[in-house]
Amino acid sequence: MQSSDIAQALAGIFAQELNLAVPSVDADLLAGGVLDSVSLVELVLLLEKRFELTIPLEELDFDDLRTIERIAGFLSGRLQARQPGAVT
């Protein structure tokens, strides 16, 4: 799954499941107050279910969460690492 596809899926999760309006995939979610503490926990739970991943909170960094694009990049890396034969 490509990062752009993940970004599109994320935009849908923000809009439909978190009820959060994000103007664009490069909009700052933190400075804009979109992604707060509870929304982050909800997002992680939704992403774990949707992408069948485990995302320990300690592995999250604000830099990974700043935009939908960056979250997509973070997820893309974790999905690739899960591929058979991936170097981790």
Next chain:
Amino acid sequence: MLAAEESAGLKLMRALAGTGCRVAGVLATPEGPAWTLARTLGHRVWPAQMVRDPAFADTMRREGVDALLNVHSLHIMCGPVLAAPPLGAFNLHPGPLPEYAGLDPPSWALYHGESHHGVTLHAMTGRVDDGGIVERADFAIGPEDTALTLYARCVTLGLPMVLRLIATLATGARSPTLQPMDPARRRYFGRRVPEEGRLSWERPAAAIVNFVRACDYHPFASPWGHPKTRLDGCEMAIAKARLSAEATDAPPGMVVALDETGARVACGDALVLVSHLALDGRLMRPAAVLRAGQVLS
């Protein structure tokens, strides 16, 4: 009218948008996230501390406020403001009442090693976190829970309570049935951080791990900060730790072993696995800083 702050206040405002519920206004920290969202949604805003001013009751009556809902705003409301709305004033509290009144209940519950936590919606009186209970939901605390995940669960369970209350109030201008709080079970927790925010490695491993979890809001800032320890006169903070179930006769605070999973540190009765330290607001692995045989104090 809403007195709204933090994530819970933002989520309630978003949930109310489009429901037909008239929001007479929002009390919030000026220019903070709740203030900004309220303005975006077209609500009138007032500084949160107005709830301390008896004259604000006149404003509420003038605005036709039916009910006042406090969602994670920490200002103590004065009597005339509480009495102004004809349907009452209500507070959503991220802890089980009356046992966990006051500040930071998720952190205190973890610190005390509780097996369950809860969220309470109650009518407000002049006393903090006191008044008849509209609804309370309790839930189990899991071994992986942190203060952040408990807080999030309180909000997730609590917001539907607020929406149900609003629906009840809207059906016929009647007040909900209230269950009295048992004053004998009341415990109040203030701003003081336990143990002055410092780890005592002589304590049992479970107490050490509970303290670390109680402070853990990563990646957000913790109201308690991370619990601190010292190494050779330098202060550092423990961000993540869990029980290792390994007995030890090493002196408390000694780093017994290090590997990629973290540092095994001796406590009063067993080892704990410290997986992350906090340095300058970022998490790091202990192996980058600690060496086996060193003693934390």
